[in-house]
Amino acid sequence: FTKIRKLNSLLLPTQAFTRHLFENSSDTTIDGAKFPLLSLETLLVYLFLHFYHHNFCGAHRMELIDSLVGGKDVNWKKVRNTIEKFNLQTLVYPGIFFLRKYYRTPFPKKFIKAIKTPVLPRVVSQVILRILSPFDSGDRAYEGAKRFVFLFLLSPSSIFKKIRIILHKDTRAYFFPTIKSLLLSFFTKAS
DSSP: OOSOGGGGGGSOOHHHHHHHHHHTEEEEEETTEEEEEEOHHHHHHHHHHHHHHTTTOOHHHHHHHHHHHHHSOOOHHHHHHHHHHTTOHHHHHHHHHHHHHHTOOOOOHHHHHHSOOOHHHHHHHHHHHHHOOTTOOOOHHHHHHHHHHHHHHHOSSOHHHHHHHHTSHHHHHHHHHHHHHHHHHHHHHHO
């Protein structure tokens, strides 16, 4: 979140994850220029987070993940270890469901079962899958509201921390105008 920075504390600590990204890359030379590329397993985790960040929208995001899973020899233990190390289960789990539904991405059942995801995010994943399409996106207010709801429901933080942050004055100052904008947008489209 850029406008409500307080909400960022419900997400993973970015410094440790950023360090992990750099530690799990290697240089590749293309036309004499060196480029750092993430390992396949780290790239998959990063792409799942990117898909989450975009409210599980974007066929191109799903196609990229699907092509990496289907076309490569993935070390699923490394993927799972990274997800668990940074407590990303709740953010990755819905993406797996979308890919299985729309692309029939061949995730190993053993991998999916091994991701220890609490009950609420599992239920939220099922609801998201039924009411949202990854092929549709809304205006800025709508997408901001979705991101807020997803963060509240899928953050691995405790419910007490979530409520404390939602009730914080900075969050309230932004949240209510966003809801107003969302409702105005909804009623304008409906009429």
